[in-house]
Amino acid sequence: MIELRDVTFRYPRSKNPALMDVSLKIGDGEFVGILGPSGSGKSTLALTLNGIIPNSIRGAFSGEVIVRDPKTGKTFKTTETPVSKLSTLVGLVLQNPESQLFNMTVEDEVAFALENLGLPREEIAERVEWALKVVGLGGLENEFPPNLSGGEKQRLAIASVIAMKPSHLILDEPTSQLDPKGKREVLRVVEELNRAGTTVVMVEHDSRFLFRKADRLVVLNGGRVILQGTPREVAERV
Ligand code: ADP
């Protein structure tokens, strides 16, 4: 579960808050879609859900973000928890996969963050194999990431994040740089991860996908939540 209580955030040197009085509860296993026009605060919300805001991207922040680990029941306030701890609870996949790929091989890419966690070698190997299989990149372990297609790169970014086994997965327009095939591949993976129990929060330009697949939609405008409900409820009110 992730809960935002009256969250307001303003970027440095920015006049208006990017998020204003946002209160939101995301339940375990839910699939929540975030909609809203450009500049409405969707990316800022994504960065707030895993503590990058305000821990790494600083600004004027007020309110509270609470993350509960479904496995232990323990709760963490993002402002009081290191980003490294939060990243094992709340994974974030960004729009541009290149910005998340740094290593020489596909396998190293997925192993990288796990090595930083200090996990045993056998567990790293198991998780790498599992994560690449989930996203359909089994067999490409030794490829050079820049040589992958757009869809493959984005699925590799997702594999690197899910290898951390976060209970929550946040995706900020993960398909916006992809062709229709890459897009279908990524959407299928997101759907399957949710079906397997991962809580998903997704910003997605293709609102048709969210209207079809999300349990709940949250509509932002000017940094505020202006509407939320099931896709049916939202469709009736827009
Ligand atoms: P969306 O994802 O819905 O397009 P954003 O969260 O990116 O919206 O942006 C919300 C508001 O915050 C916009 O007015 C945007 O210009 C502003 N903003 C986003 N990132 C920054 C930043 N790094 N510095 C200053 N203002 C920003």
Ligand code: ADP
């Ligand atoms: P989105 O696709 O989410 O709408 P944008 O195109 O608004 O993203 O923003 C792209 C990048 O520029 C982001 O890293 C965002 O933080 C940054 N950005 C957006 N608006 C501003 C702004 N007013 N000042 C500084 N950086 C900004």
